Amino acid sequence: MLLAIANSFWMPDLDAVVAIGPLWGLAGTIVAIVLAALVLGRSAAVSSVITIIGATLTAWICFTHAPRVAQSAWAGLAPAGGSPMLLVDNFAILFILLICLFLACVTGLWMIGASTNARESAAHLRNGPEFFVLLVGSAFGMALMVSTTNLLMIILAIEMASLPSYAIVGFQKRNRIAAEASLKYVLFGAVTSALMAYGISLLYGFYGTLDVNEIGRLVSTELAATDTPAAAKALISVALFGLMAGIGFKISAVPFHFWCPDVFEGASIEVTTWLSVASKAAGLGLLLRIIAAVLQPLAETFDNPLSTTVAMFAAVTCTVGNLAAFPQTSVKRLLAYSSIAHAGYMLMAGAIIWQAKPGSDVANPAFAALIVYIIVYLFMNLGAFGCTALVYWATGSEKIEAFRGLGRRSPLIAAAMTVCLFSLVGLPPFGGFIAKFYLLMALFKSNLVWLVAVALLNSIFSLYFYSRIAYAMYFADDGKPAFSVPAFGRALVIAAAIVILLTGIPIAGGLIGRANQFASHLYPIAARTTFAEPQAAAAKDPIPLAARSAP
């Protein structure tokens, strides 16, 4: 009897458990922080050390995991005969590695903040364990976001990433600005996730499955086979719009970007750093998966309006971000708009992949360019936010005025900030230039010349507002005394600047080469047919909608 019940549950075998190894690493970190707080007492230092160890361990699991994945085409956790709920392939591993690296950096930044900022550090240290549980929880959600193609898991992953983020934005209690930022964040998040749930319920209803790949196949076969009535097209658009609302919120693409500047300004600076990169990278990963699976076959059949949608979104996001950054006086807010603009540049790579026909050779360069862009962007933002944090902790202000005379007051920080800023513009000797160059090349190859023009114009706009900070640092000295910053903080921003310089000059050829090589191993468009094979055996034939009878 008991055995029968036990057998009726689906039990994962050891292979399946090993196959999602990196996710166990992050989940285990959360448990370890909670247990350590219970056993050793509440200590911020212990939790931060556990977070760094957990991130390192997860990265190590990723490295040992990658060769196994390469051998066996895909690795997922799937009930027998079903589609994989979790899919930790090389695509996911790349993003999980980036998330782990960034988790460690943000933890480092937090430690610097706790040690230098006397005013806030008491509360900082007292609530350390909660903060790290929430931080690693959102990292876990982001890792889930990039490793699934199942609509249910997509909802769960986005919520897992979002709910802790809302809490850490409002983590400084009795801070009015933080309270307001978290209020706006939670309301926007709740609304977009509700829209997404509704869109997903419609998609499930239309196609009778939750697997994104199968939905993609069904959409394309159905639309190719019959003259679909306009009403059906409209309904599909509504459902897809709902799905996009959830993801657009995570990457702050334009109609869903309103939360971004307010939240970035209101949250404490290490949280802002975390949200500006990790959350965006995870959202882009998820978007690429969905574009690859659902939307790309859709673009082939839906020739007219939808084929340029992503390109339009990218162009508008980029332009709005850059224009709104013009009048800003707070560096944090300026960088928030800059991150919206960069989401736009990265969406351009998505636009290429969206419009790529199967078998064409434009998708892989776009993937490679996007990988390089995300990596470089990660370091640029880490450096820029790191410098802003150090200046804030030393002067108590994050306005542009606080940067006046920084070139004399703290030359190393000013130099690192300058490198990051000009790299964000995309000027030549820095990594940002290389990233943008490959992106523009990929755009050019896929005949999206108008997007190239948009990107170039935007880069010229952005030169103005980024150089306002540089101008303040070097040419607007107001004679304030010099200050020193903690050695670890200096090391962090200088390391970020050095990485930007290195990706900018000597090894850039190697970097794009590796990215290209990697892109062809990823779960890519070009190889989509080969990817679908292991699934095709398990998945049932697509049932035409008419043939499905009501019970």
Add this chain to the structure above:
Amino acid sequence: MTSIGLQHYLLLAAALFCLGILTMTLKRNAIGILIGVELILNAANLNLVAFTRYRTGAIDGQIVAVFIILLAAAEAAIAIAIFMNFYNSLATIDVDRADQLQG
């Protein structure tokens, strides 16, 4: 007498969805907006359960519905904690009063 079918459920869900959107756009009270969100989530649940019953015959839609109920609860818990925090500093949860951050 017509029997109740898939259409009726879908129309009810669509009506709930529209009411939810209206609630979200018209209410200025944070709790009111959250209620609008819950309406939309319930519309999604109704869709999922109806589609499962009448169309697909599998069970996964109902599983999604259960998870969405769970998510709605989790989201409400964290949202209300944040509203409390906001209330503590402003003594109101009118979202129009959240006007410190602009530009």
